[in-house]
Amino acid sequence: MNKMSWPGKIGVNLLAWLVSILMFFPIFWLILSSFKTNALAAAREPAFIFSPTMASYVNALVNSNYWHYALNSVYTAVGSTLLCVVLGVPAAYSMAFRRSKRTDFTLLWMLSTKMLPAVGVLVPIYIVYKNLHLLDSALGLTLIYTAMNLPIVVWLLYTYFKDVPGEILEAAEIDGASLVDNIVRIVTPLALPGIISTGLLAIVLAWNEAFWAINITNVHGATLSVFVSGFKSARGQFWANMSAASTLSVLPILVAGWFTQRQLVRGLTFGAVK
Amino acid sequence: MAVVELSNVGKRYPGAESLAVEDFNLTSEDGEFVVLVGPSGCGKTTTMRMIAGLEEHTEGAIKIGGRDVTGVAPKDRDIAMVFQSYALYPHMTVRDNMAFSLKLKKYAKSDIKKRVDDAAAVLGIEPLLDRKPRALSGGQRQRVALGRAIVRQPQVFLMDEPLSNLDAKLRVDMRAEIVKLHRKLGVTTFYVTHDQTEAMTMGQRIAVMKDGLVQQIDSPNTLYQHPANLFVAGFIGTPSMNFLTAEVSDNGQALSGPDFQLATDGPRRSVLADHGQTQVWAGIRPEHLHLSDSESADNRMQGQVEVVEPLGAMTMIQVLIGDTRVTAQIKPHQMVAMGDTVTLGCPSDKLYLFDKDSEMTLHGIDIGQSDAH
Numbered sequence: 001m002n003k004m005s006w007p008g009k010i011g012v013n014l015l016a017w018l019v020s021i022l023m024f025f026p027i028f029w030l031i032l033s034s035f036k037t038n039a040l041a042a043a044r045e046p047a048f049i050f051s052p053t054m055a056s057y058v059n060a061l062v063n064s065n066y067w068h069y070a071l072n073s074v075y076t077a078v079g080s081t082l083l084c085v086v087l088g089v090p091a092a093y094s095m096a097f098r099r100s101k102r103t104d105f106t107l108l109w110m111l112s113t114k115m116l117p118a119v120g121v122l123v124p125i126y127i128v129y130k131n132l133h134l135l136d137s138a139l140g141l142t143l144i145y146t147a148m149n150l151p152i153v154v155w156l157l158y159t160y161f162k163d164v165p166g167e168i169l170e171a172a173e174i175d176g177a178s179l180v181d182n183i184v185r186i187v188t189p190l191a192l193p194g195i196i197s198t199g200l201l202a203i204v205l206a207w208n209e210a211f212w213a214i215n216i217t218n219v220h221g222a223t224l225s226v227f228v229s230g231f232k233s234a235r236g237q238f239w240a241n242m243s244a245a246s247t248l249s250v251l252p253i254l255v256a257g258w259f260t261q262r263q264l265v266r267g268l269t270f271g272a273v274k
Numbered sequence: 275m276a277v278v279e280l281s282n283v284g285k286r287y288p289g290a291e292s293l294a295v296e297d298f299n300l301t302s303e304d305g306e307f308v309v310l311v312g313p314s315g316c317g318k319t320t321t322m323r324m325i326a327g328l329e330e331h332t333e334g335a336i337k338i339g340g341r342d343v344t345g346v347a348p349k350d351r352d353i354a355m356v357f358q359s360y361a362l363y364p365h366m367t368v369r370d371n372m373a374f375s376l377k378l379k380k381y382a383k384s385d386i387k388k389r390v391d392d393a394a395a396v397l398g399i400e401p402l403l404d405r406k407p408r409a410l411s412g413g414q415r416q417r418v419a420l421g422r423a424i425v426r427q428p429q430v431f432l433m434d435e436p437l438s439n440l441d442a443k444l445r446v447d448m449r450a451e452i453v454k455l456h457r458k459l460g461v462t463t464f465y466v467t468h469d470q471t472e473a474m475t476m477g478q479r480i481a482v483m484k485d486g487l488v489q490q491i492d493s494p495n496t497l498y499q500h501p502a503n504l505f506v507a508g509f510i511g512t513p514s515m516n517f518l519t520a521e522v523s524d525n526g527q528a529l530s531g532p533d534f535q536l537a538t539d540g541p542r543r544s545v546l547a548d549h550g551q552t553q554v555w556a557g558i559r560p561e562h563l564h565l566s567d568s569e570s571a572d573n574r575m576q577g578q579v580e581v582v583e584p585l586g587a588m589t590m591i592q593v594l595i596g597d598t599r600v601t602a603q604i605k606p607h608q609m610v611a612m613g614d615t616v617t618l619g620c621p622s623d624k625l626y627l628f629d630k631d632s633e634m635t636l637h638g639i640d641i642g643q644s645d646a647h
Binding site: 165167168170171172173174175176177181186189190 | 326327328347348349353354355357358359361362363364365374375378379422426
């Protein structure tokens, strides 16, 4: 790459910019629309220059109970992620270090559950939840998100744990470490960047989840996904309001992602730079 | 300090046809330095891991300090192990690495500090105590790994190729240092290596292994002077012993083959006569070969020089005798060039004889090699 001629360099740069702009444009448009009036946002001619208004934000934050939904999003995303990590760390440990004949099969089977369309289990889960009084509750949603993300979390943690040299665990075993000591004092600190990036991924997946949220919650347990979709109502599409609500719902995760970017990159390249 | 006793120890991995280690018998002296040596895959590391308890032995019994350790967890065997990769805890400082086992055993803080400081002083790593392993050089990491083992004051040290990740110079230094440390602490030590030089220089007793089987367990000198079979003879000593297929003639008076003729001495003659076979392996160490100019000598091998390696203190030459390449150690002032035809001689009492098929030595214990060379 270093030996590339200057027209080549410019070409690659242009391409990179083009791809970036293409990917960023929807977000840009979303944020732009959120400062428009509903009428302007729905207009046929796209407007780039206009006098911005905060009306949609006021509507979302003051008149539409944003905080209730946001709090539910935090509960379900953080709660399911904590559960995933607490369950996933021991599971991944056993798959990485106590391998059996069926370990590979189990890993594949877990991943295969992700191939099933969620809608396939909607009715059974709906009925079960109804009987357990878990419909429209943040707890019910948290449990679903845990089940939904656990295979990915276990799989990712497994790959991070595989990078921990077995001899270190044997040394700890000879030093007198129990299984719990091994997990808590050796593997977890060593794979911490990986655990954190896995956790971040689980948070993002849960935060952005809409299918289950819309189908099994309504008000009490509803998350921001439900809040945003609420702006598409029988009375019409309120584009500007919806854009503001969407911006407000992606903002927290975007900011969190920004701050944890370093951690994320480190986690994703863990092992490669050992 | 303890006696380690292995009786008929074997290991069969689940589903494996043959044993990875078979019928291993060895009782260490208290405080002895025992080396397990052999080519990779010979079962030496498996044997050590069975002593450590990282792998369960499937046959025989292992006793440490008189106690049968079958089914006893590694942490309860009162052993410490040094790994090839050092296996330091990367997220802990040197001090915490060394203190880890003591903390798990709930020692008092002041005791831990004292023990770590003492061990650090012995190894000269006091200035490194607050560093993380990644900030250390290979040699320093090696010392920390040793330190982590000695703070525990175990009954037995197990060392699995601890020097093989170090560069050549450092390896020689650390070799001497480990021997010194062993002498100072007097702890029974099992040491695994594939390097016969390490084995010879460090071991009080050496177990030579091949394909899961012990070939010979003896002191370094005995291994060198009286190898039990062709494998041990070839494995111990550098450069390796030369082996020639020889026809026995004149009732054991002479051994011959393409381009060579070797006369035997009294003891060898009777051994060959008793043996009665027409073909044997004749083994000659490179250091027992010399350039000879007399064509008429009884022991002579003639061939063309293929390689000349001057090493300063000596010169190694490789000579093609028949179709066997023979290495000889000659004096540096003896000028030999590639392509020269030379005659090599060898004293009759330096000849080793092995059975052609079983490859076992033909020498009883009473007919040895003379110690002078």
